[in-house]
Amino acid sequence: MKLLILPDAAAAAARVVDEIRDLVDQKPEARLGLATGGTMEPVYEGLVKSDADLRRVTTFNLDEYVGLSPQHPQSYRSFMEARLFGPKGMSRKQTHLPNGDAPDPEAEADRYEAQIAEGGLDLQLLGIGANGHIGFNEPTSSLGSRTRVKTLTRRTRADNARFFDDEDAVPRFAITMGIATILDARHVILLATGTAKAEAVAAMVEGPLSAVCPASALQLHRRATIVVDTAAASSLA
Numbered sequence: 001m002k003l004l005i006l007p008d009a010a011a012a013a014a015r016v017v018d019e020i021r022d023l024v025d026q027k028p029e030a031r032l033g034l035a036t037g038g039t040m041e042p043v044y045e046g047l048v049k050s051d052a053d054l055r056r057v058t059t060f061n062l063d064e065y066v067g068l069s070p071q072h073p074q075s076y077r078s079f080m081e082a083r084l085f086g087p088k089g090m091s092r093k094q095t096h097l098p099n100g101d102a103p104d105p106e107a108e109a110d111r112y113e114a115q116i117a118e119g120g121l122d123l124q125l126l127g128i129g130a131n132g133h134i135g136f137n138e139p140t141s142s143l144g145s146r147t148r149v150k151t152l153t154r155r156t157r158a159d160n161a162r163f164f165d166d167e168d169a170v171p172r173f174a175i176t177m178g179i180a181t182i183l184d185a186r187h188v189i190l191l192a193t194g195t196a197k198a199e200a201v202a203a204m205v206e207g208p209l210s211a212v213c214p215a216s217a218l219q220l221h222r223r224a225t226i227v228v229d230t231a232a233a234s235s236l237a
């Protein structure tokens with residue numbers, strides 16, 4: 001695990017933008033794993049402003065809510081279209097998310113896993129939940145898990161309620177890449193900013209390898225880069 005502590009959230013996001021730009025410069029047809037969430041917004045803003053050429057990359061997002069159509073304003077597809085795919089002129093053909101309104105979500109999860117496995121991922125971008133989740137792999141998720149349907153915890157639904165009219169409107173299930181799916185990526189970069197993530201960052205980096213903190217599985221990865229600001233680093237020993 002390589003830990004980079006940057007002075008603030010803007011510097012941390014800028015560092016992640018640089019990593020993505022460098023990869024795409026070297027490998028224009030890179031396969032990128034992407035994440036949504038507030039932490040990623042400055043990353044996508046930076047990428048849009050940068051000269052990174054994303055016309056030949058293929059992207060796979062970590063997760064999508066079950067029960068929301070791709071057009072739903074709170075779907076992760078809509079998030080990505082608004083912040084990155086649209087501004088960068090990326091097509092539907094090159095950008096992939098699980099289909100949240102597929103008639104058989106379990107089959108959709110298997111299809112998505114197989115599609116990722118076809119060429120693997122050169123880089124997987126991750127945020128972290130305050131409870132240590134990565135993707136929607138909540139605490140106690142199997143470290144050997146693959147893409148599947150997961151029930152969201154009350155904590156995660158409450159954390160995400162800010163994007164919906166009320167907590168009841170937050171979907172109860174999501175399709176998410178599994179922890180083993182994430183560990184298969186050739187490089188993983190996790191970005192965490194703000195004090196709300198400090199405990200989870202300490203558990204990920206210094207805690208025991210445990211399904212109680214799914215992000216601790218990154219300790220097993222040969223090339224995991226953890227990028228944090230000083231606030232998110234504040235609980236480290």
Ligand code: F6R
Binds near residue numbers: 038134136
């Ligand atoms: C998003 C995802 C989640 C988020 C995490 C942090 O696709 O899979 O694991 O990365 O919940 O979210 P924010 O950045 O909103 O705190």
